[in-house]
Amino acid sequence: MNSLRVFFVGGLISYRALFGWLTPAVYIPALILTPIFQILLFAYIGRAAGSQGDEFYVIGNSIQYASVPCIFVMSQTIADERFFQTLGPILISPAHRVPLFLGRALPVILNALFVAAFALFAGGLILSITFSASSWMRLVPVLAVAMFSCTGLGLITGAIGLRIRETSVLSNVLVGLLLIFCGANVALSSLPHWMAEIGRALPLTHAIAAARAVTNGATLGQVQGLLGKEAALGIVYTIAGFGLIRFMERQSRLHATLERV
Amino acid sequence: MSIFRIVWSGFRTNLKMLGTSTFFLLTSTVQPVIFATVAFYMFRSGGRSGTLLYAALGAGMMGVWSTTLFGSGGMIQWQRWQGTLEIGVASPPSLALVYLPFSLANAFTGMYALAATLVWGRLVFGVPLHFAHPWLFLLALPATVVSLGLMGLVLASTFVLYRYANAMSNLLEYPVWIASGLVFSTSILPGWTRPISWLLPPYWGILALRHAALGGGVWGPLAAVLGLGLASIVVSFFTFRWFEHLSRARATLALT
Numbered sequence: 001m002n003s004l005r006v007f008f009v010g011g012l013i014s015y016r017a018l019f020g021w022l023t024p025a026v027y028i029p030a031l032i033l034t035p036i037f038q039i040l041l042f043a044y045i046g047r048a049a050g051s052q053g054d055e056f057y058v059i060g061n062s063i064q065y066a067s068v069p070c071i072f073v074m075s076q077t078i079a080d081e082r083f084f085q086t087l088g089p090i091l092i093s094p095a096h097r098v099p100l101f102l103g104r105a106l107p108v109i110l111n112a113l114f115v116a117a118f119a120l121f122a123g124g125l126i127l128s129i130t131f132s133a134s135s136w137m138r139l140v141p142v143l144a145v146a147m148f149s150c151t152g153l154g155l156i157t158g159a160i161g162l163r164i165r166e167t168s169v170l171s172n173v174l175v176g177l178l179l180i181f182c183g184a185n186v187a188l189s190s191l192p193h194w195m196a197e198i199g200r201a202l203p204l205t206h207a208i209a210a211a212r213a214v215t216n217g218a219t220l221g222q223v224q225g226l227l228g229k230e231a232a233l234g235i236v237y238t239i240a241g242f243g244l245i246r247f248m249e250r251q252s253r254l255h256a257t258l259e260r261v
Numbered sequence: 262m263s264i265f266r267i268v269w270s271g272f273r274t275n276l277k278m279l280g281t282s283t284f285f286l287l288t289s290t291v292q293p294v295i296f297a298t299v300a301f302y303m304f305r306s307g308g309r310s311g312t313l314l315y316a317a318l319g320a321g322m323m324g325v326w327s328t329t330l331f332g333s334g335g336m337i338q339w340q341r342w343q344g345t346l347e348i349g350v351a352s353p354p355s356l357a358l359v360y361l362p363f364s365l366a367n368a369f370t371g372m373y374a375l376a377a378t379l380v381w382g383r384l385v386f387g388v389p390l391h392f393a394h395p396w397l398f399l400l401a402l403p404a405t406v407v408s409l410g411l412m413g414l415v416l417a418s419t420f421v422l423y424r425y426a427n428a429m430s431n432l433l434e435y436p437v438w439i440a441s442g443l444v445f446s447t448s449i450l451p452g453w454t455r456p457i458s459w460l461l462p463p464y465w466g467i468l469a470l471r472h473a474a475l476g477g478g479v480w481g482p483l484a485a486v487l488g489l490g491l492a493s494i495v496v497s498f499f500t501f502r503w504f505e506h507l508s509r510a511r512a513t514l515a516l517t
């Protein structure tokens with residue numbers, strides 16, 4: 001019961017604190033408007049390059065951009081605790097670490113889901129691409145699985161944030177690598193084999209492929225293989241992230257770097 | 262002489278400070294390389310490999326704009342966090358003159374981006390670096406960079422008033438990339454965006470660089486980019502004075 005309280009109440013308070021400080025003046029430009037412009041940029045490059053249609057970029061970029069809230073917000077949720085000197089009180093509390101940190105991940109997933117869905121809707125609207133109601137019904141679970149797996153990666157960066165200070169640099173690099181490797185703008189078949197293989201081991205890649213398939217009429221059953229791989233990657237990243245948090249926590253105590261900002 | 266000393270010492274100090282910022286170095290080197298890589302593969306998959314130099318220049322200019330933008334937003338924000346913004350405001354020279362060298366240093370660092378994408382394109386994608394007018398390219402590059410820096414100065418003046426300067430920086434990155442047609446021709450954009458493009462130094466800057474590299478008239482875009490740079494400096498002196506007054510009247514200068 002206490003773990004459930006830590007999971008839900010702790011996660012909610014952490015989320016409210018994060019966005020209480022970020023405020024709408026930061027949230028709207030960063031998470032509502034910028035993804036739309038990213039979609040437009042790549043759609044126009046795509047037109048100039050003659051590579052893919054607009055729908056390819058709308059779906060790819062709306063899901064890829066959600067890595068920003070997944071990775072940045074997740075790592076900030078942990079790193080900001082250190083910045084505001086509240087990490088120590090959290091880590092000395094007797095609360096179990098699983099609900100403590102996974103509770104912080106849940107609002108991140110829901111927030112990223114909203115960011116991706118809004119970008120998909122708005123980007124589609126601007127480029128005259130409409131998704132049917134049935135497509136949306138199939139897209140929502142695909143997006144949810146994508147955000148879960150990417151938040152797993154965010155958990156890893158958050159864990160690294162317990163030891164290093166430049167989490168925003170690390171997050172930026174990861175978001176950039178996803179832009180190259182996850183098939184958001186370049187189909188995996190157009191990438192060199194080794195790059196495509198890396199892409200398949202990263203979050204979002206399978207979900208983007210699944211999202212493109214369901215908007216072309218595939219059922220969820222037909223993309224269950226892709227969704228299964230995406231979810232499996234999410235579980236692996238989440239477990240790795242959680243394990244890394246425990247490891248880094250011990251290292252931070254050992255090297256007295258817990259409160260170094 | 263005094264003006265020259267302010268500009269030179271400010272330029273040198275900011276360049277040193279930027280050199281110690283991992284985030285800024287990332288923005289000016291790694292990020293443009295990432296965008297260049299995506300652009301290269303997009304052009305390749307579209308069967309237009311001949312335009313790789315075009316893409317490299319565009320991705321490099323994207324980096325120049327990003328560093329100008331984040332540098333302009335960041336320099337005000339950093340000074341605010343460190344409590345030195347008030348000292349800059351209180352100093353005898355006008356605030357625009359205090360921050361002019363900072364903007365120039367930001368844009369200068371942006372040249373790393375262009376260098377990074379050209380070297381990356383050459384080494385990894387075999388992009389041929391044969392410039393149609395190499396001397397004009399060498400002339401167009403600093404002119405463009407300085408002009409972007411001066412536009413950054415206008416933006417910086419608004420950031421004196423606006424507490425969430427970094428969020429504003431994020432918002433302005435993509436729209437200017439798009440409206441300037443850095444990686445594609447603006448002819449594929451809706452017609453109503455054309456006047457916006459004309460007002461942006463990056464639009465004329467990339468035209469000058471592209472024509473110098475691939476062939477075409479360089480002097481027209483070069484004159485336009487220099488003209489907009491001069492206009493920016495005039496505008497920034499007024500806007501700095503205005504926003505400085507507002508922020509002092511509202512006592513928002515030190516708010517973080």
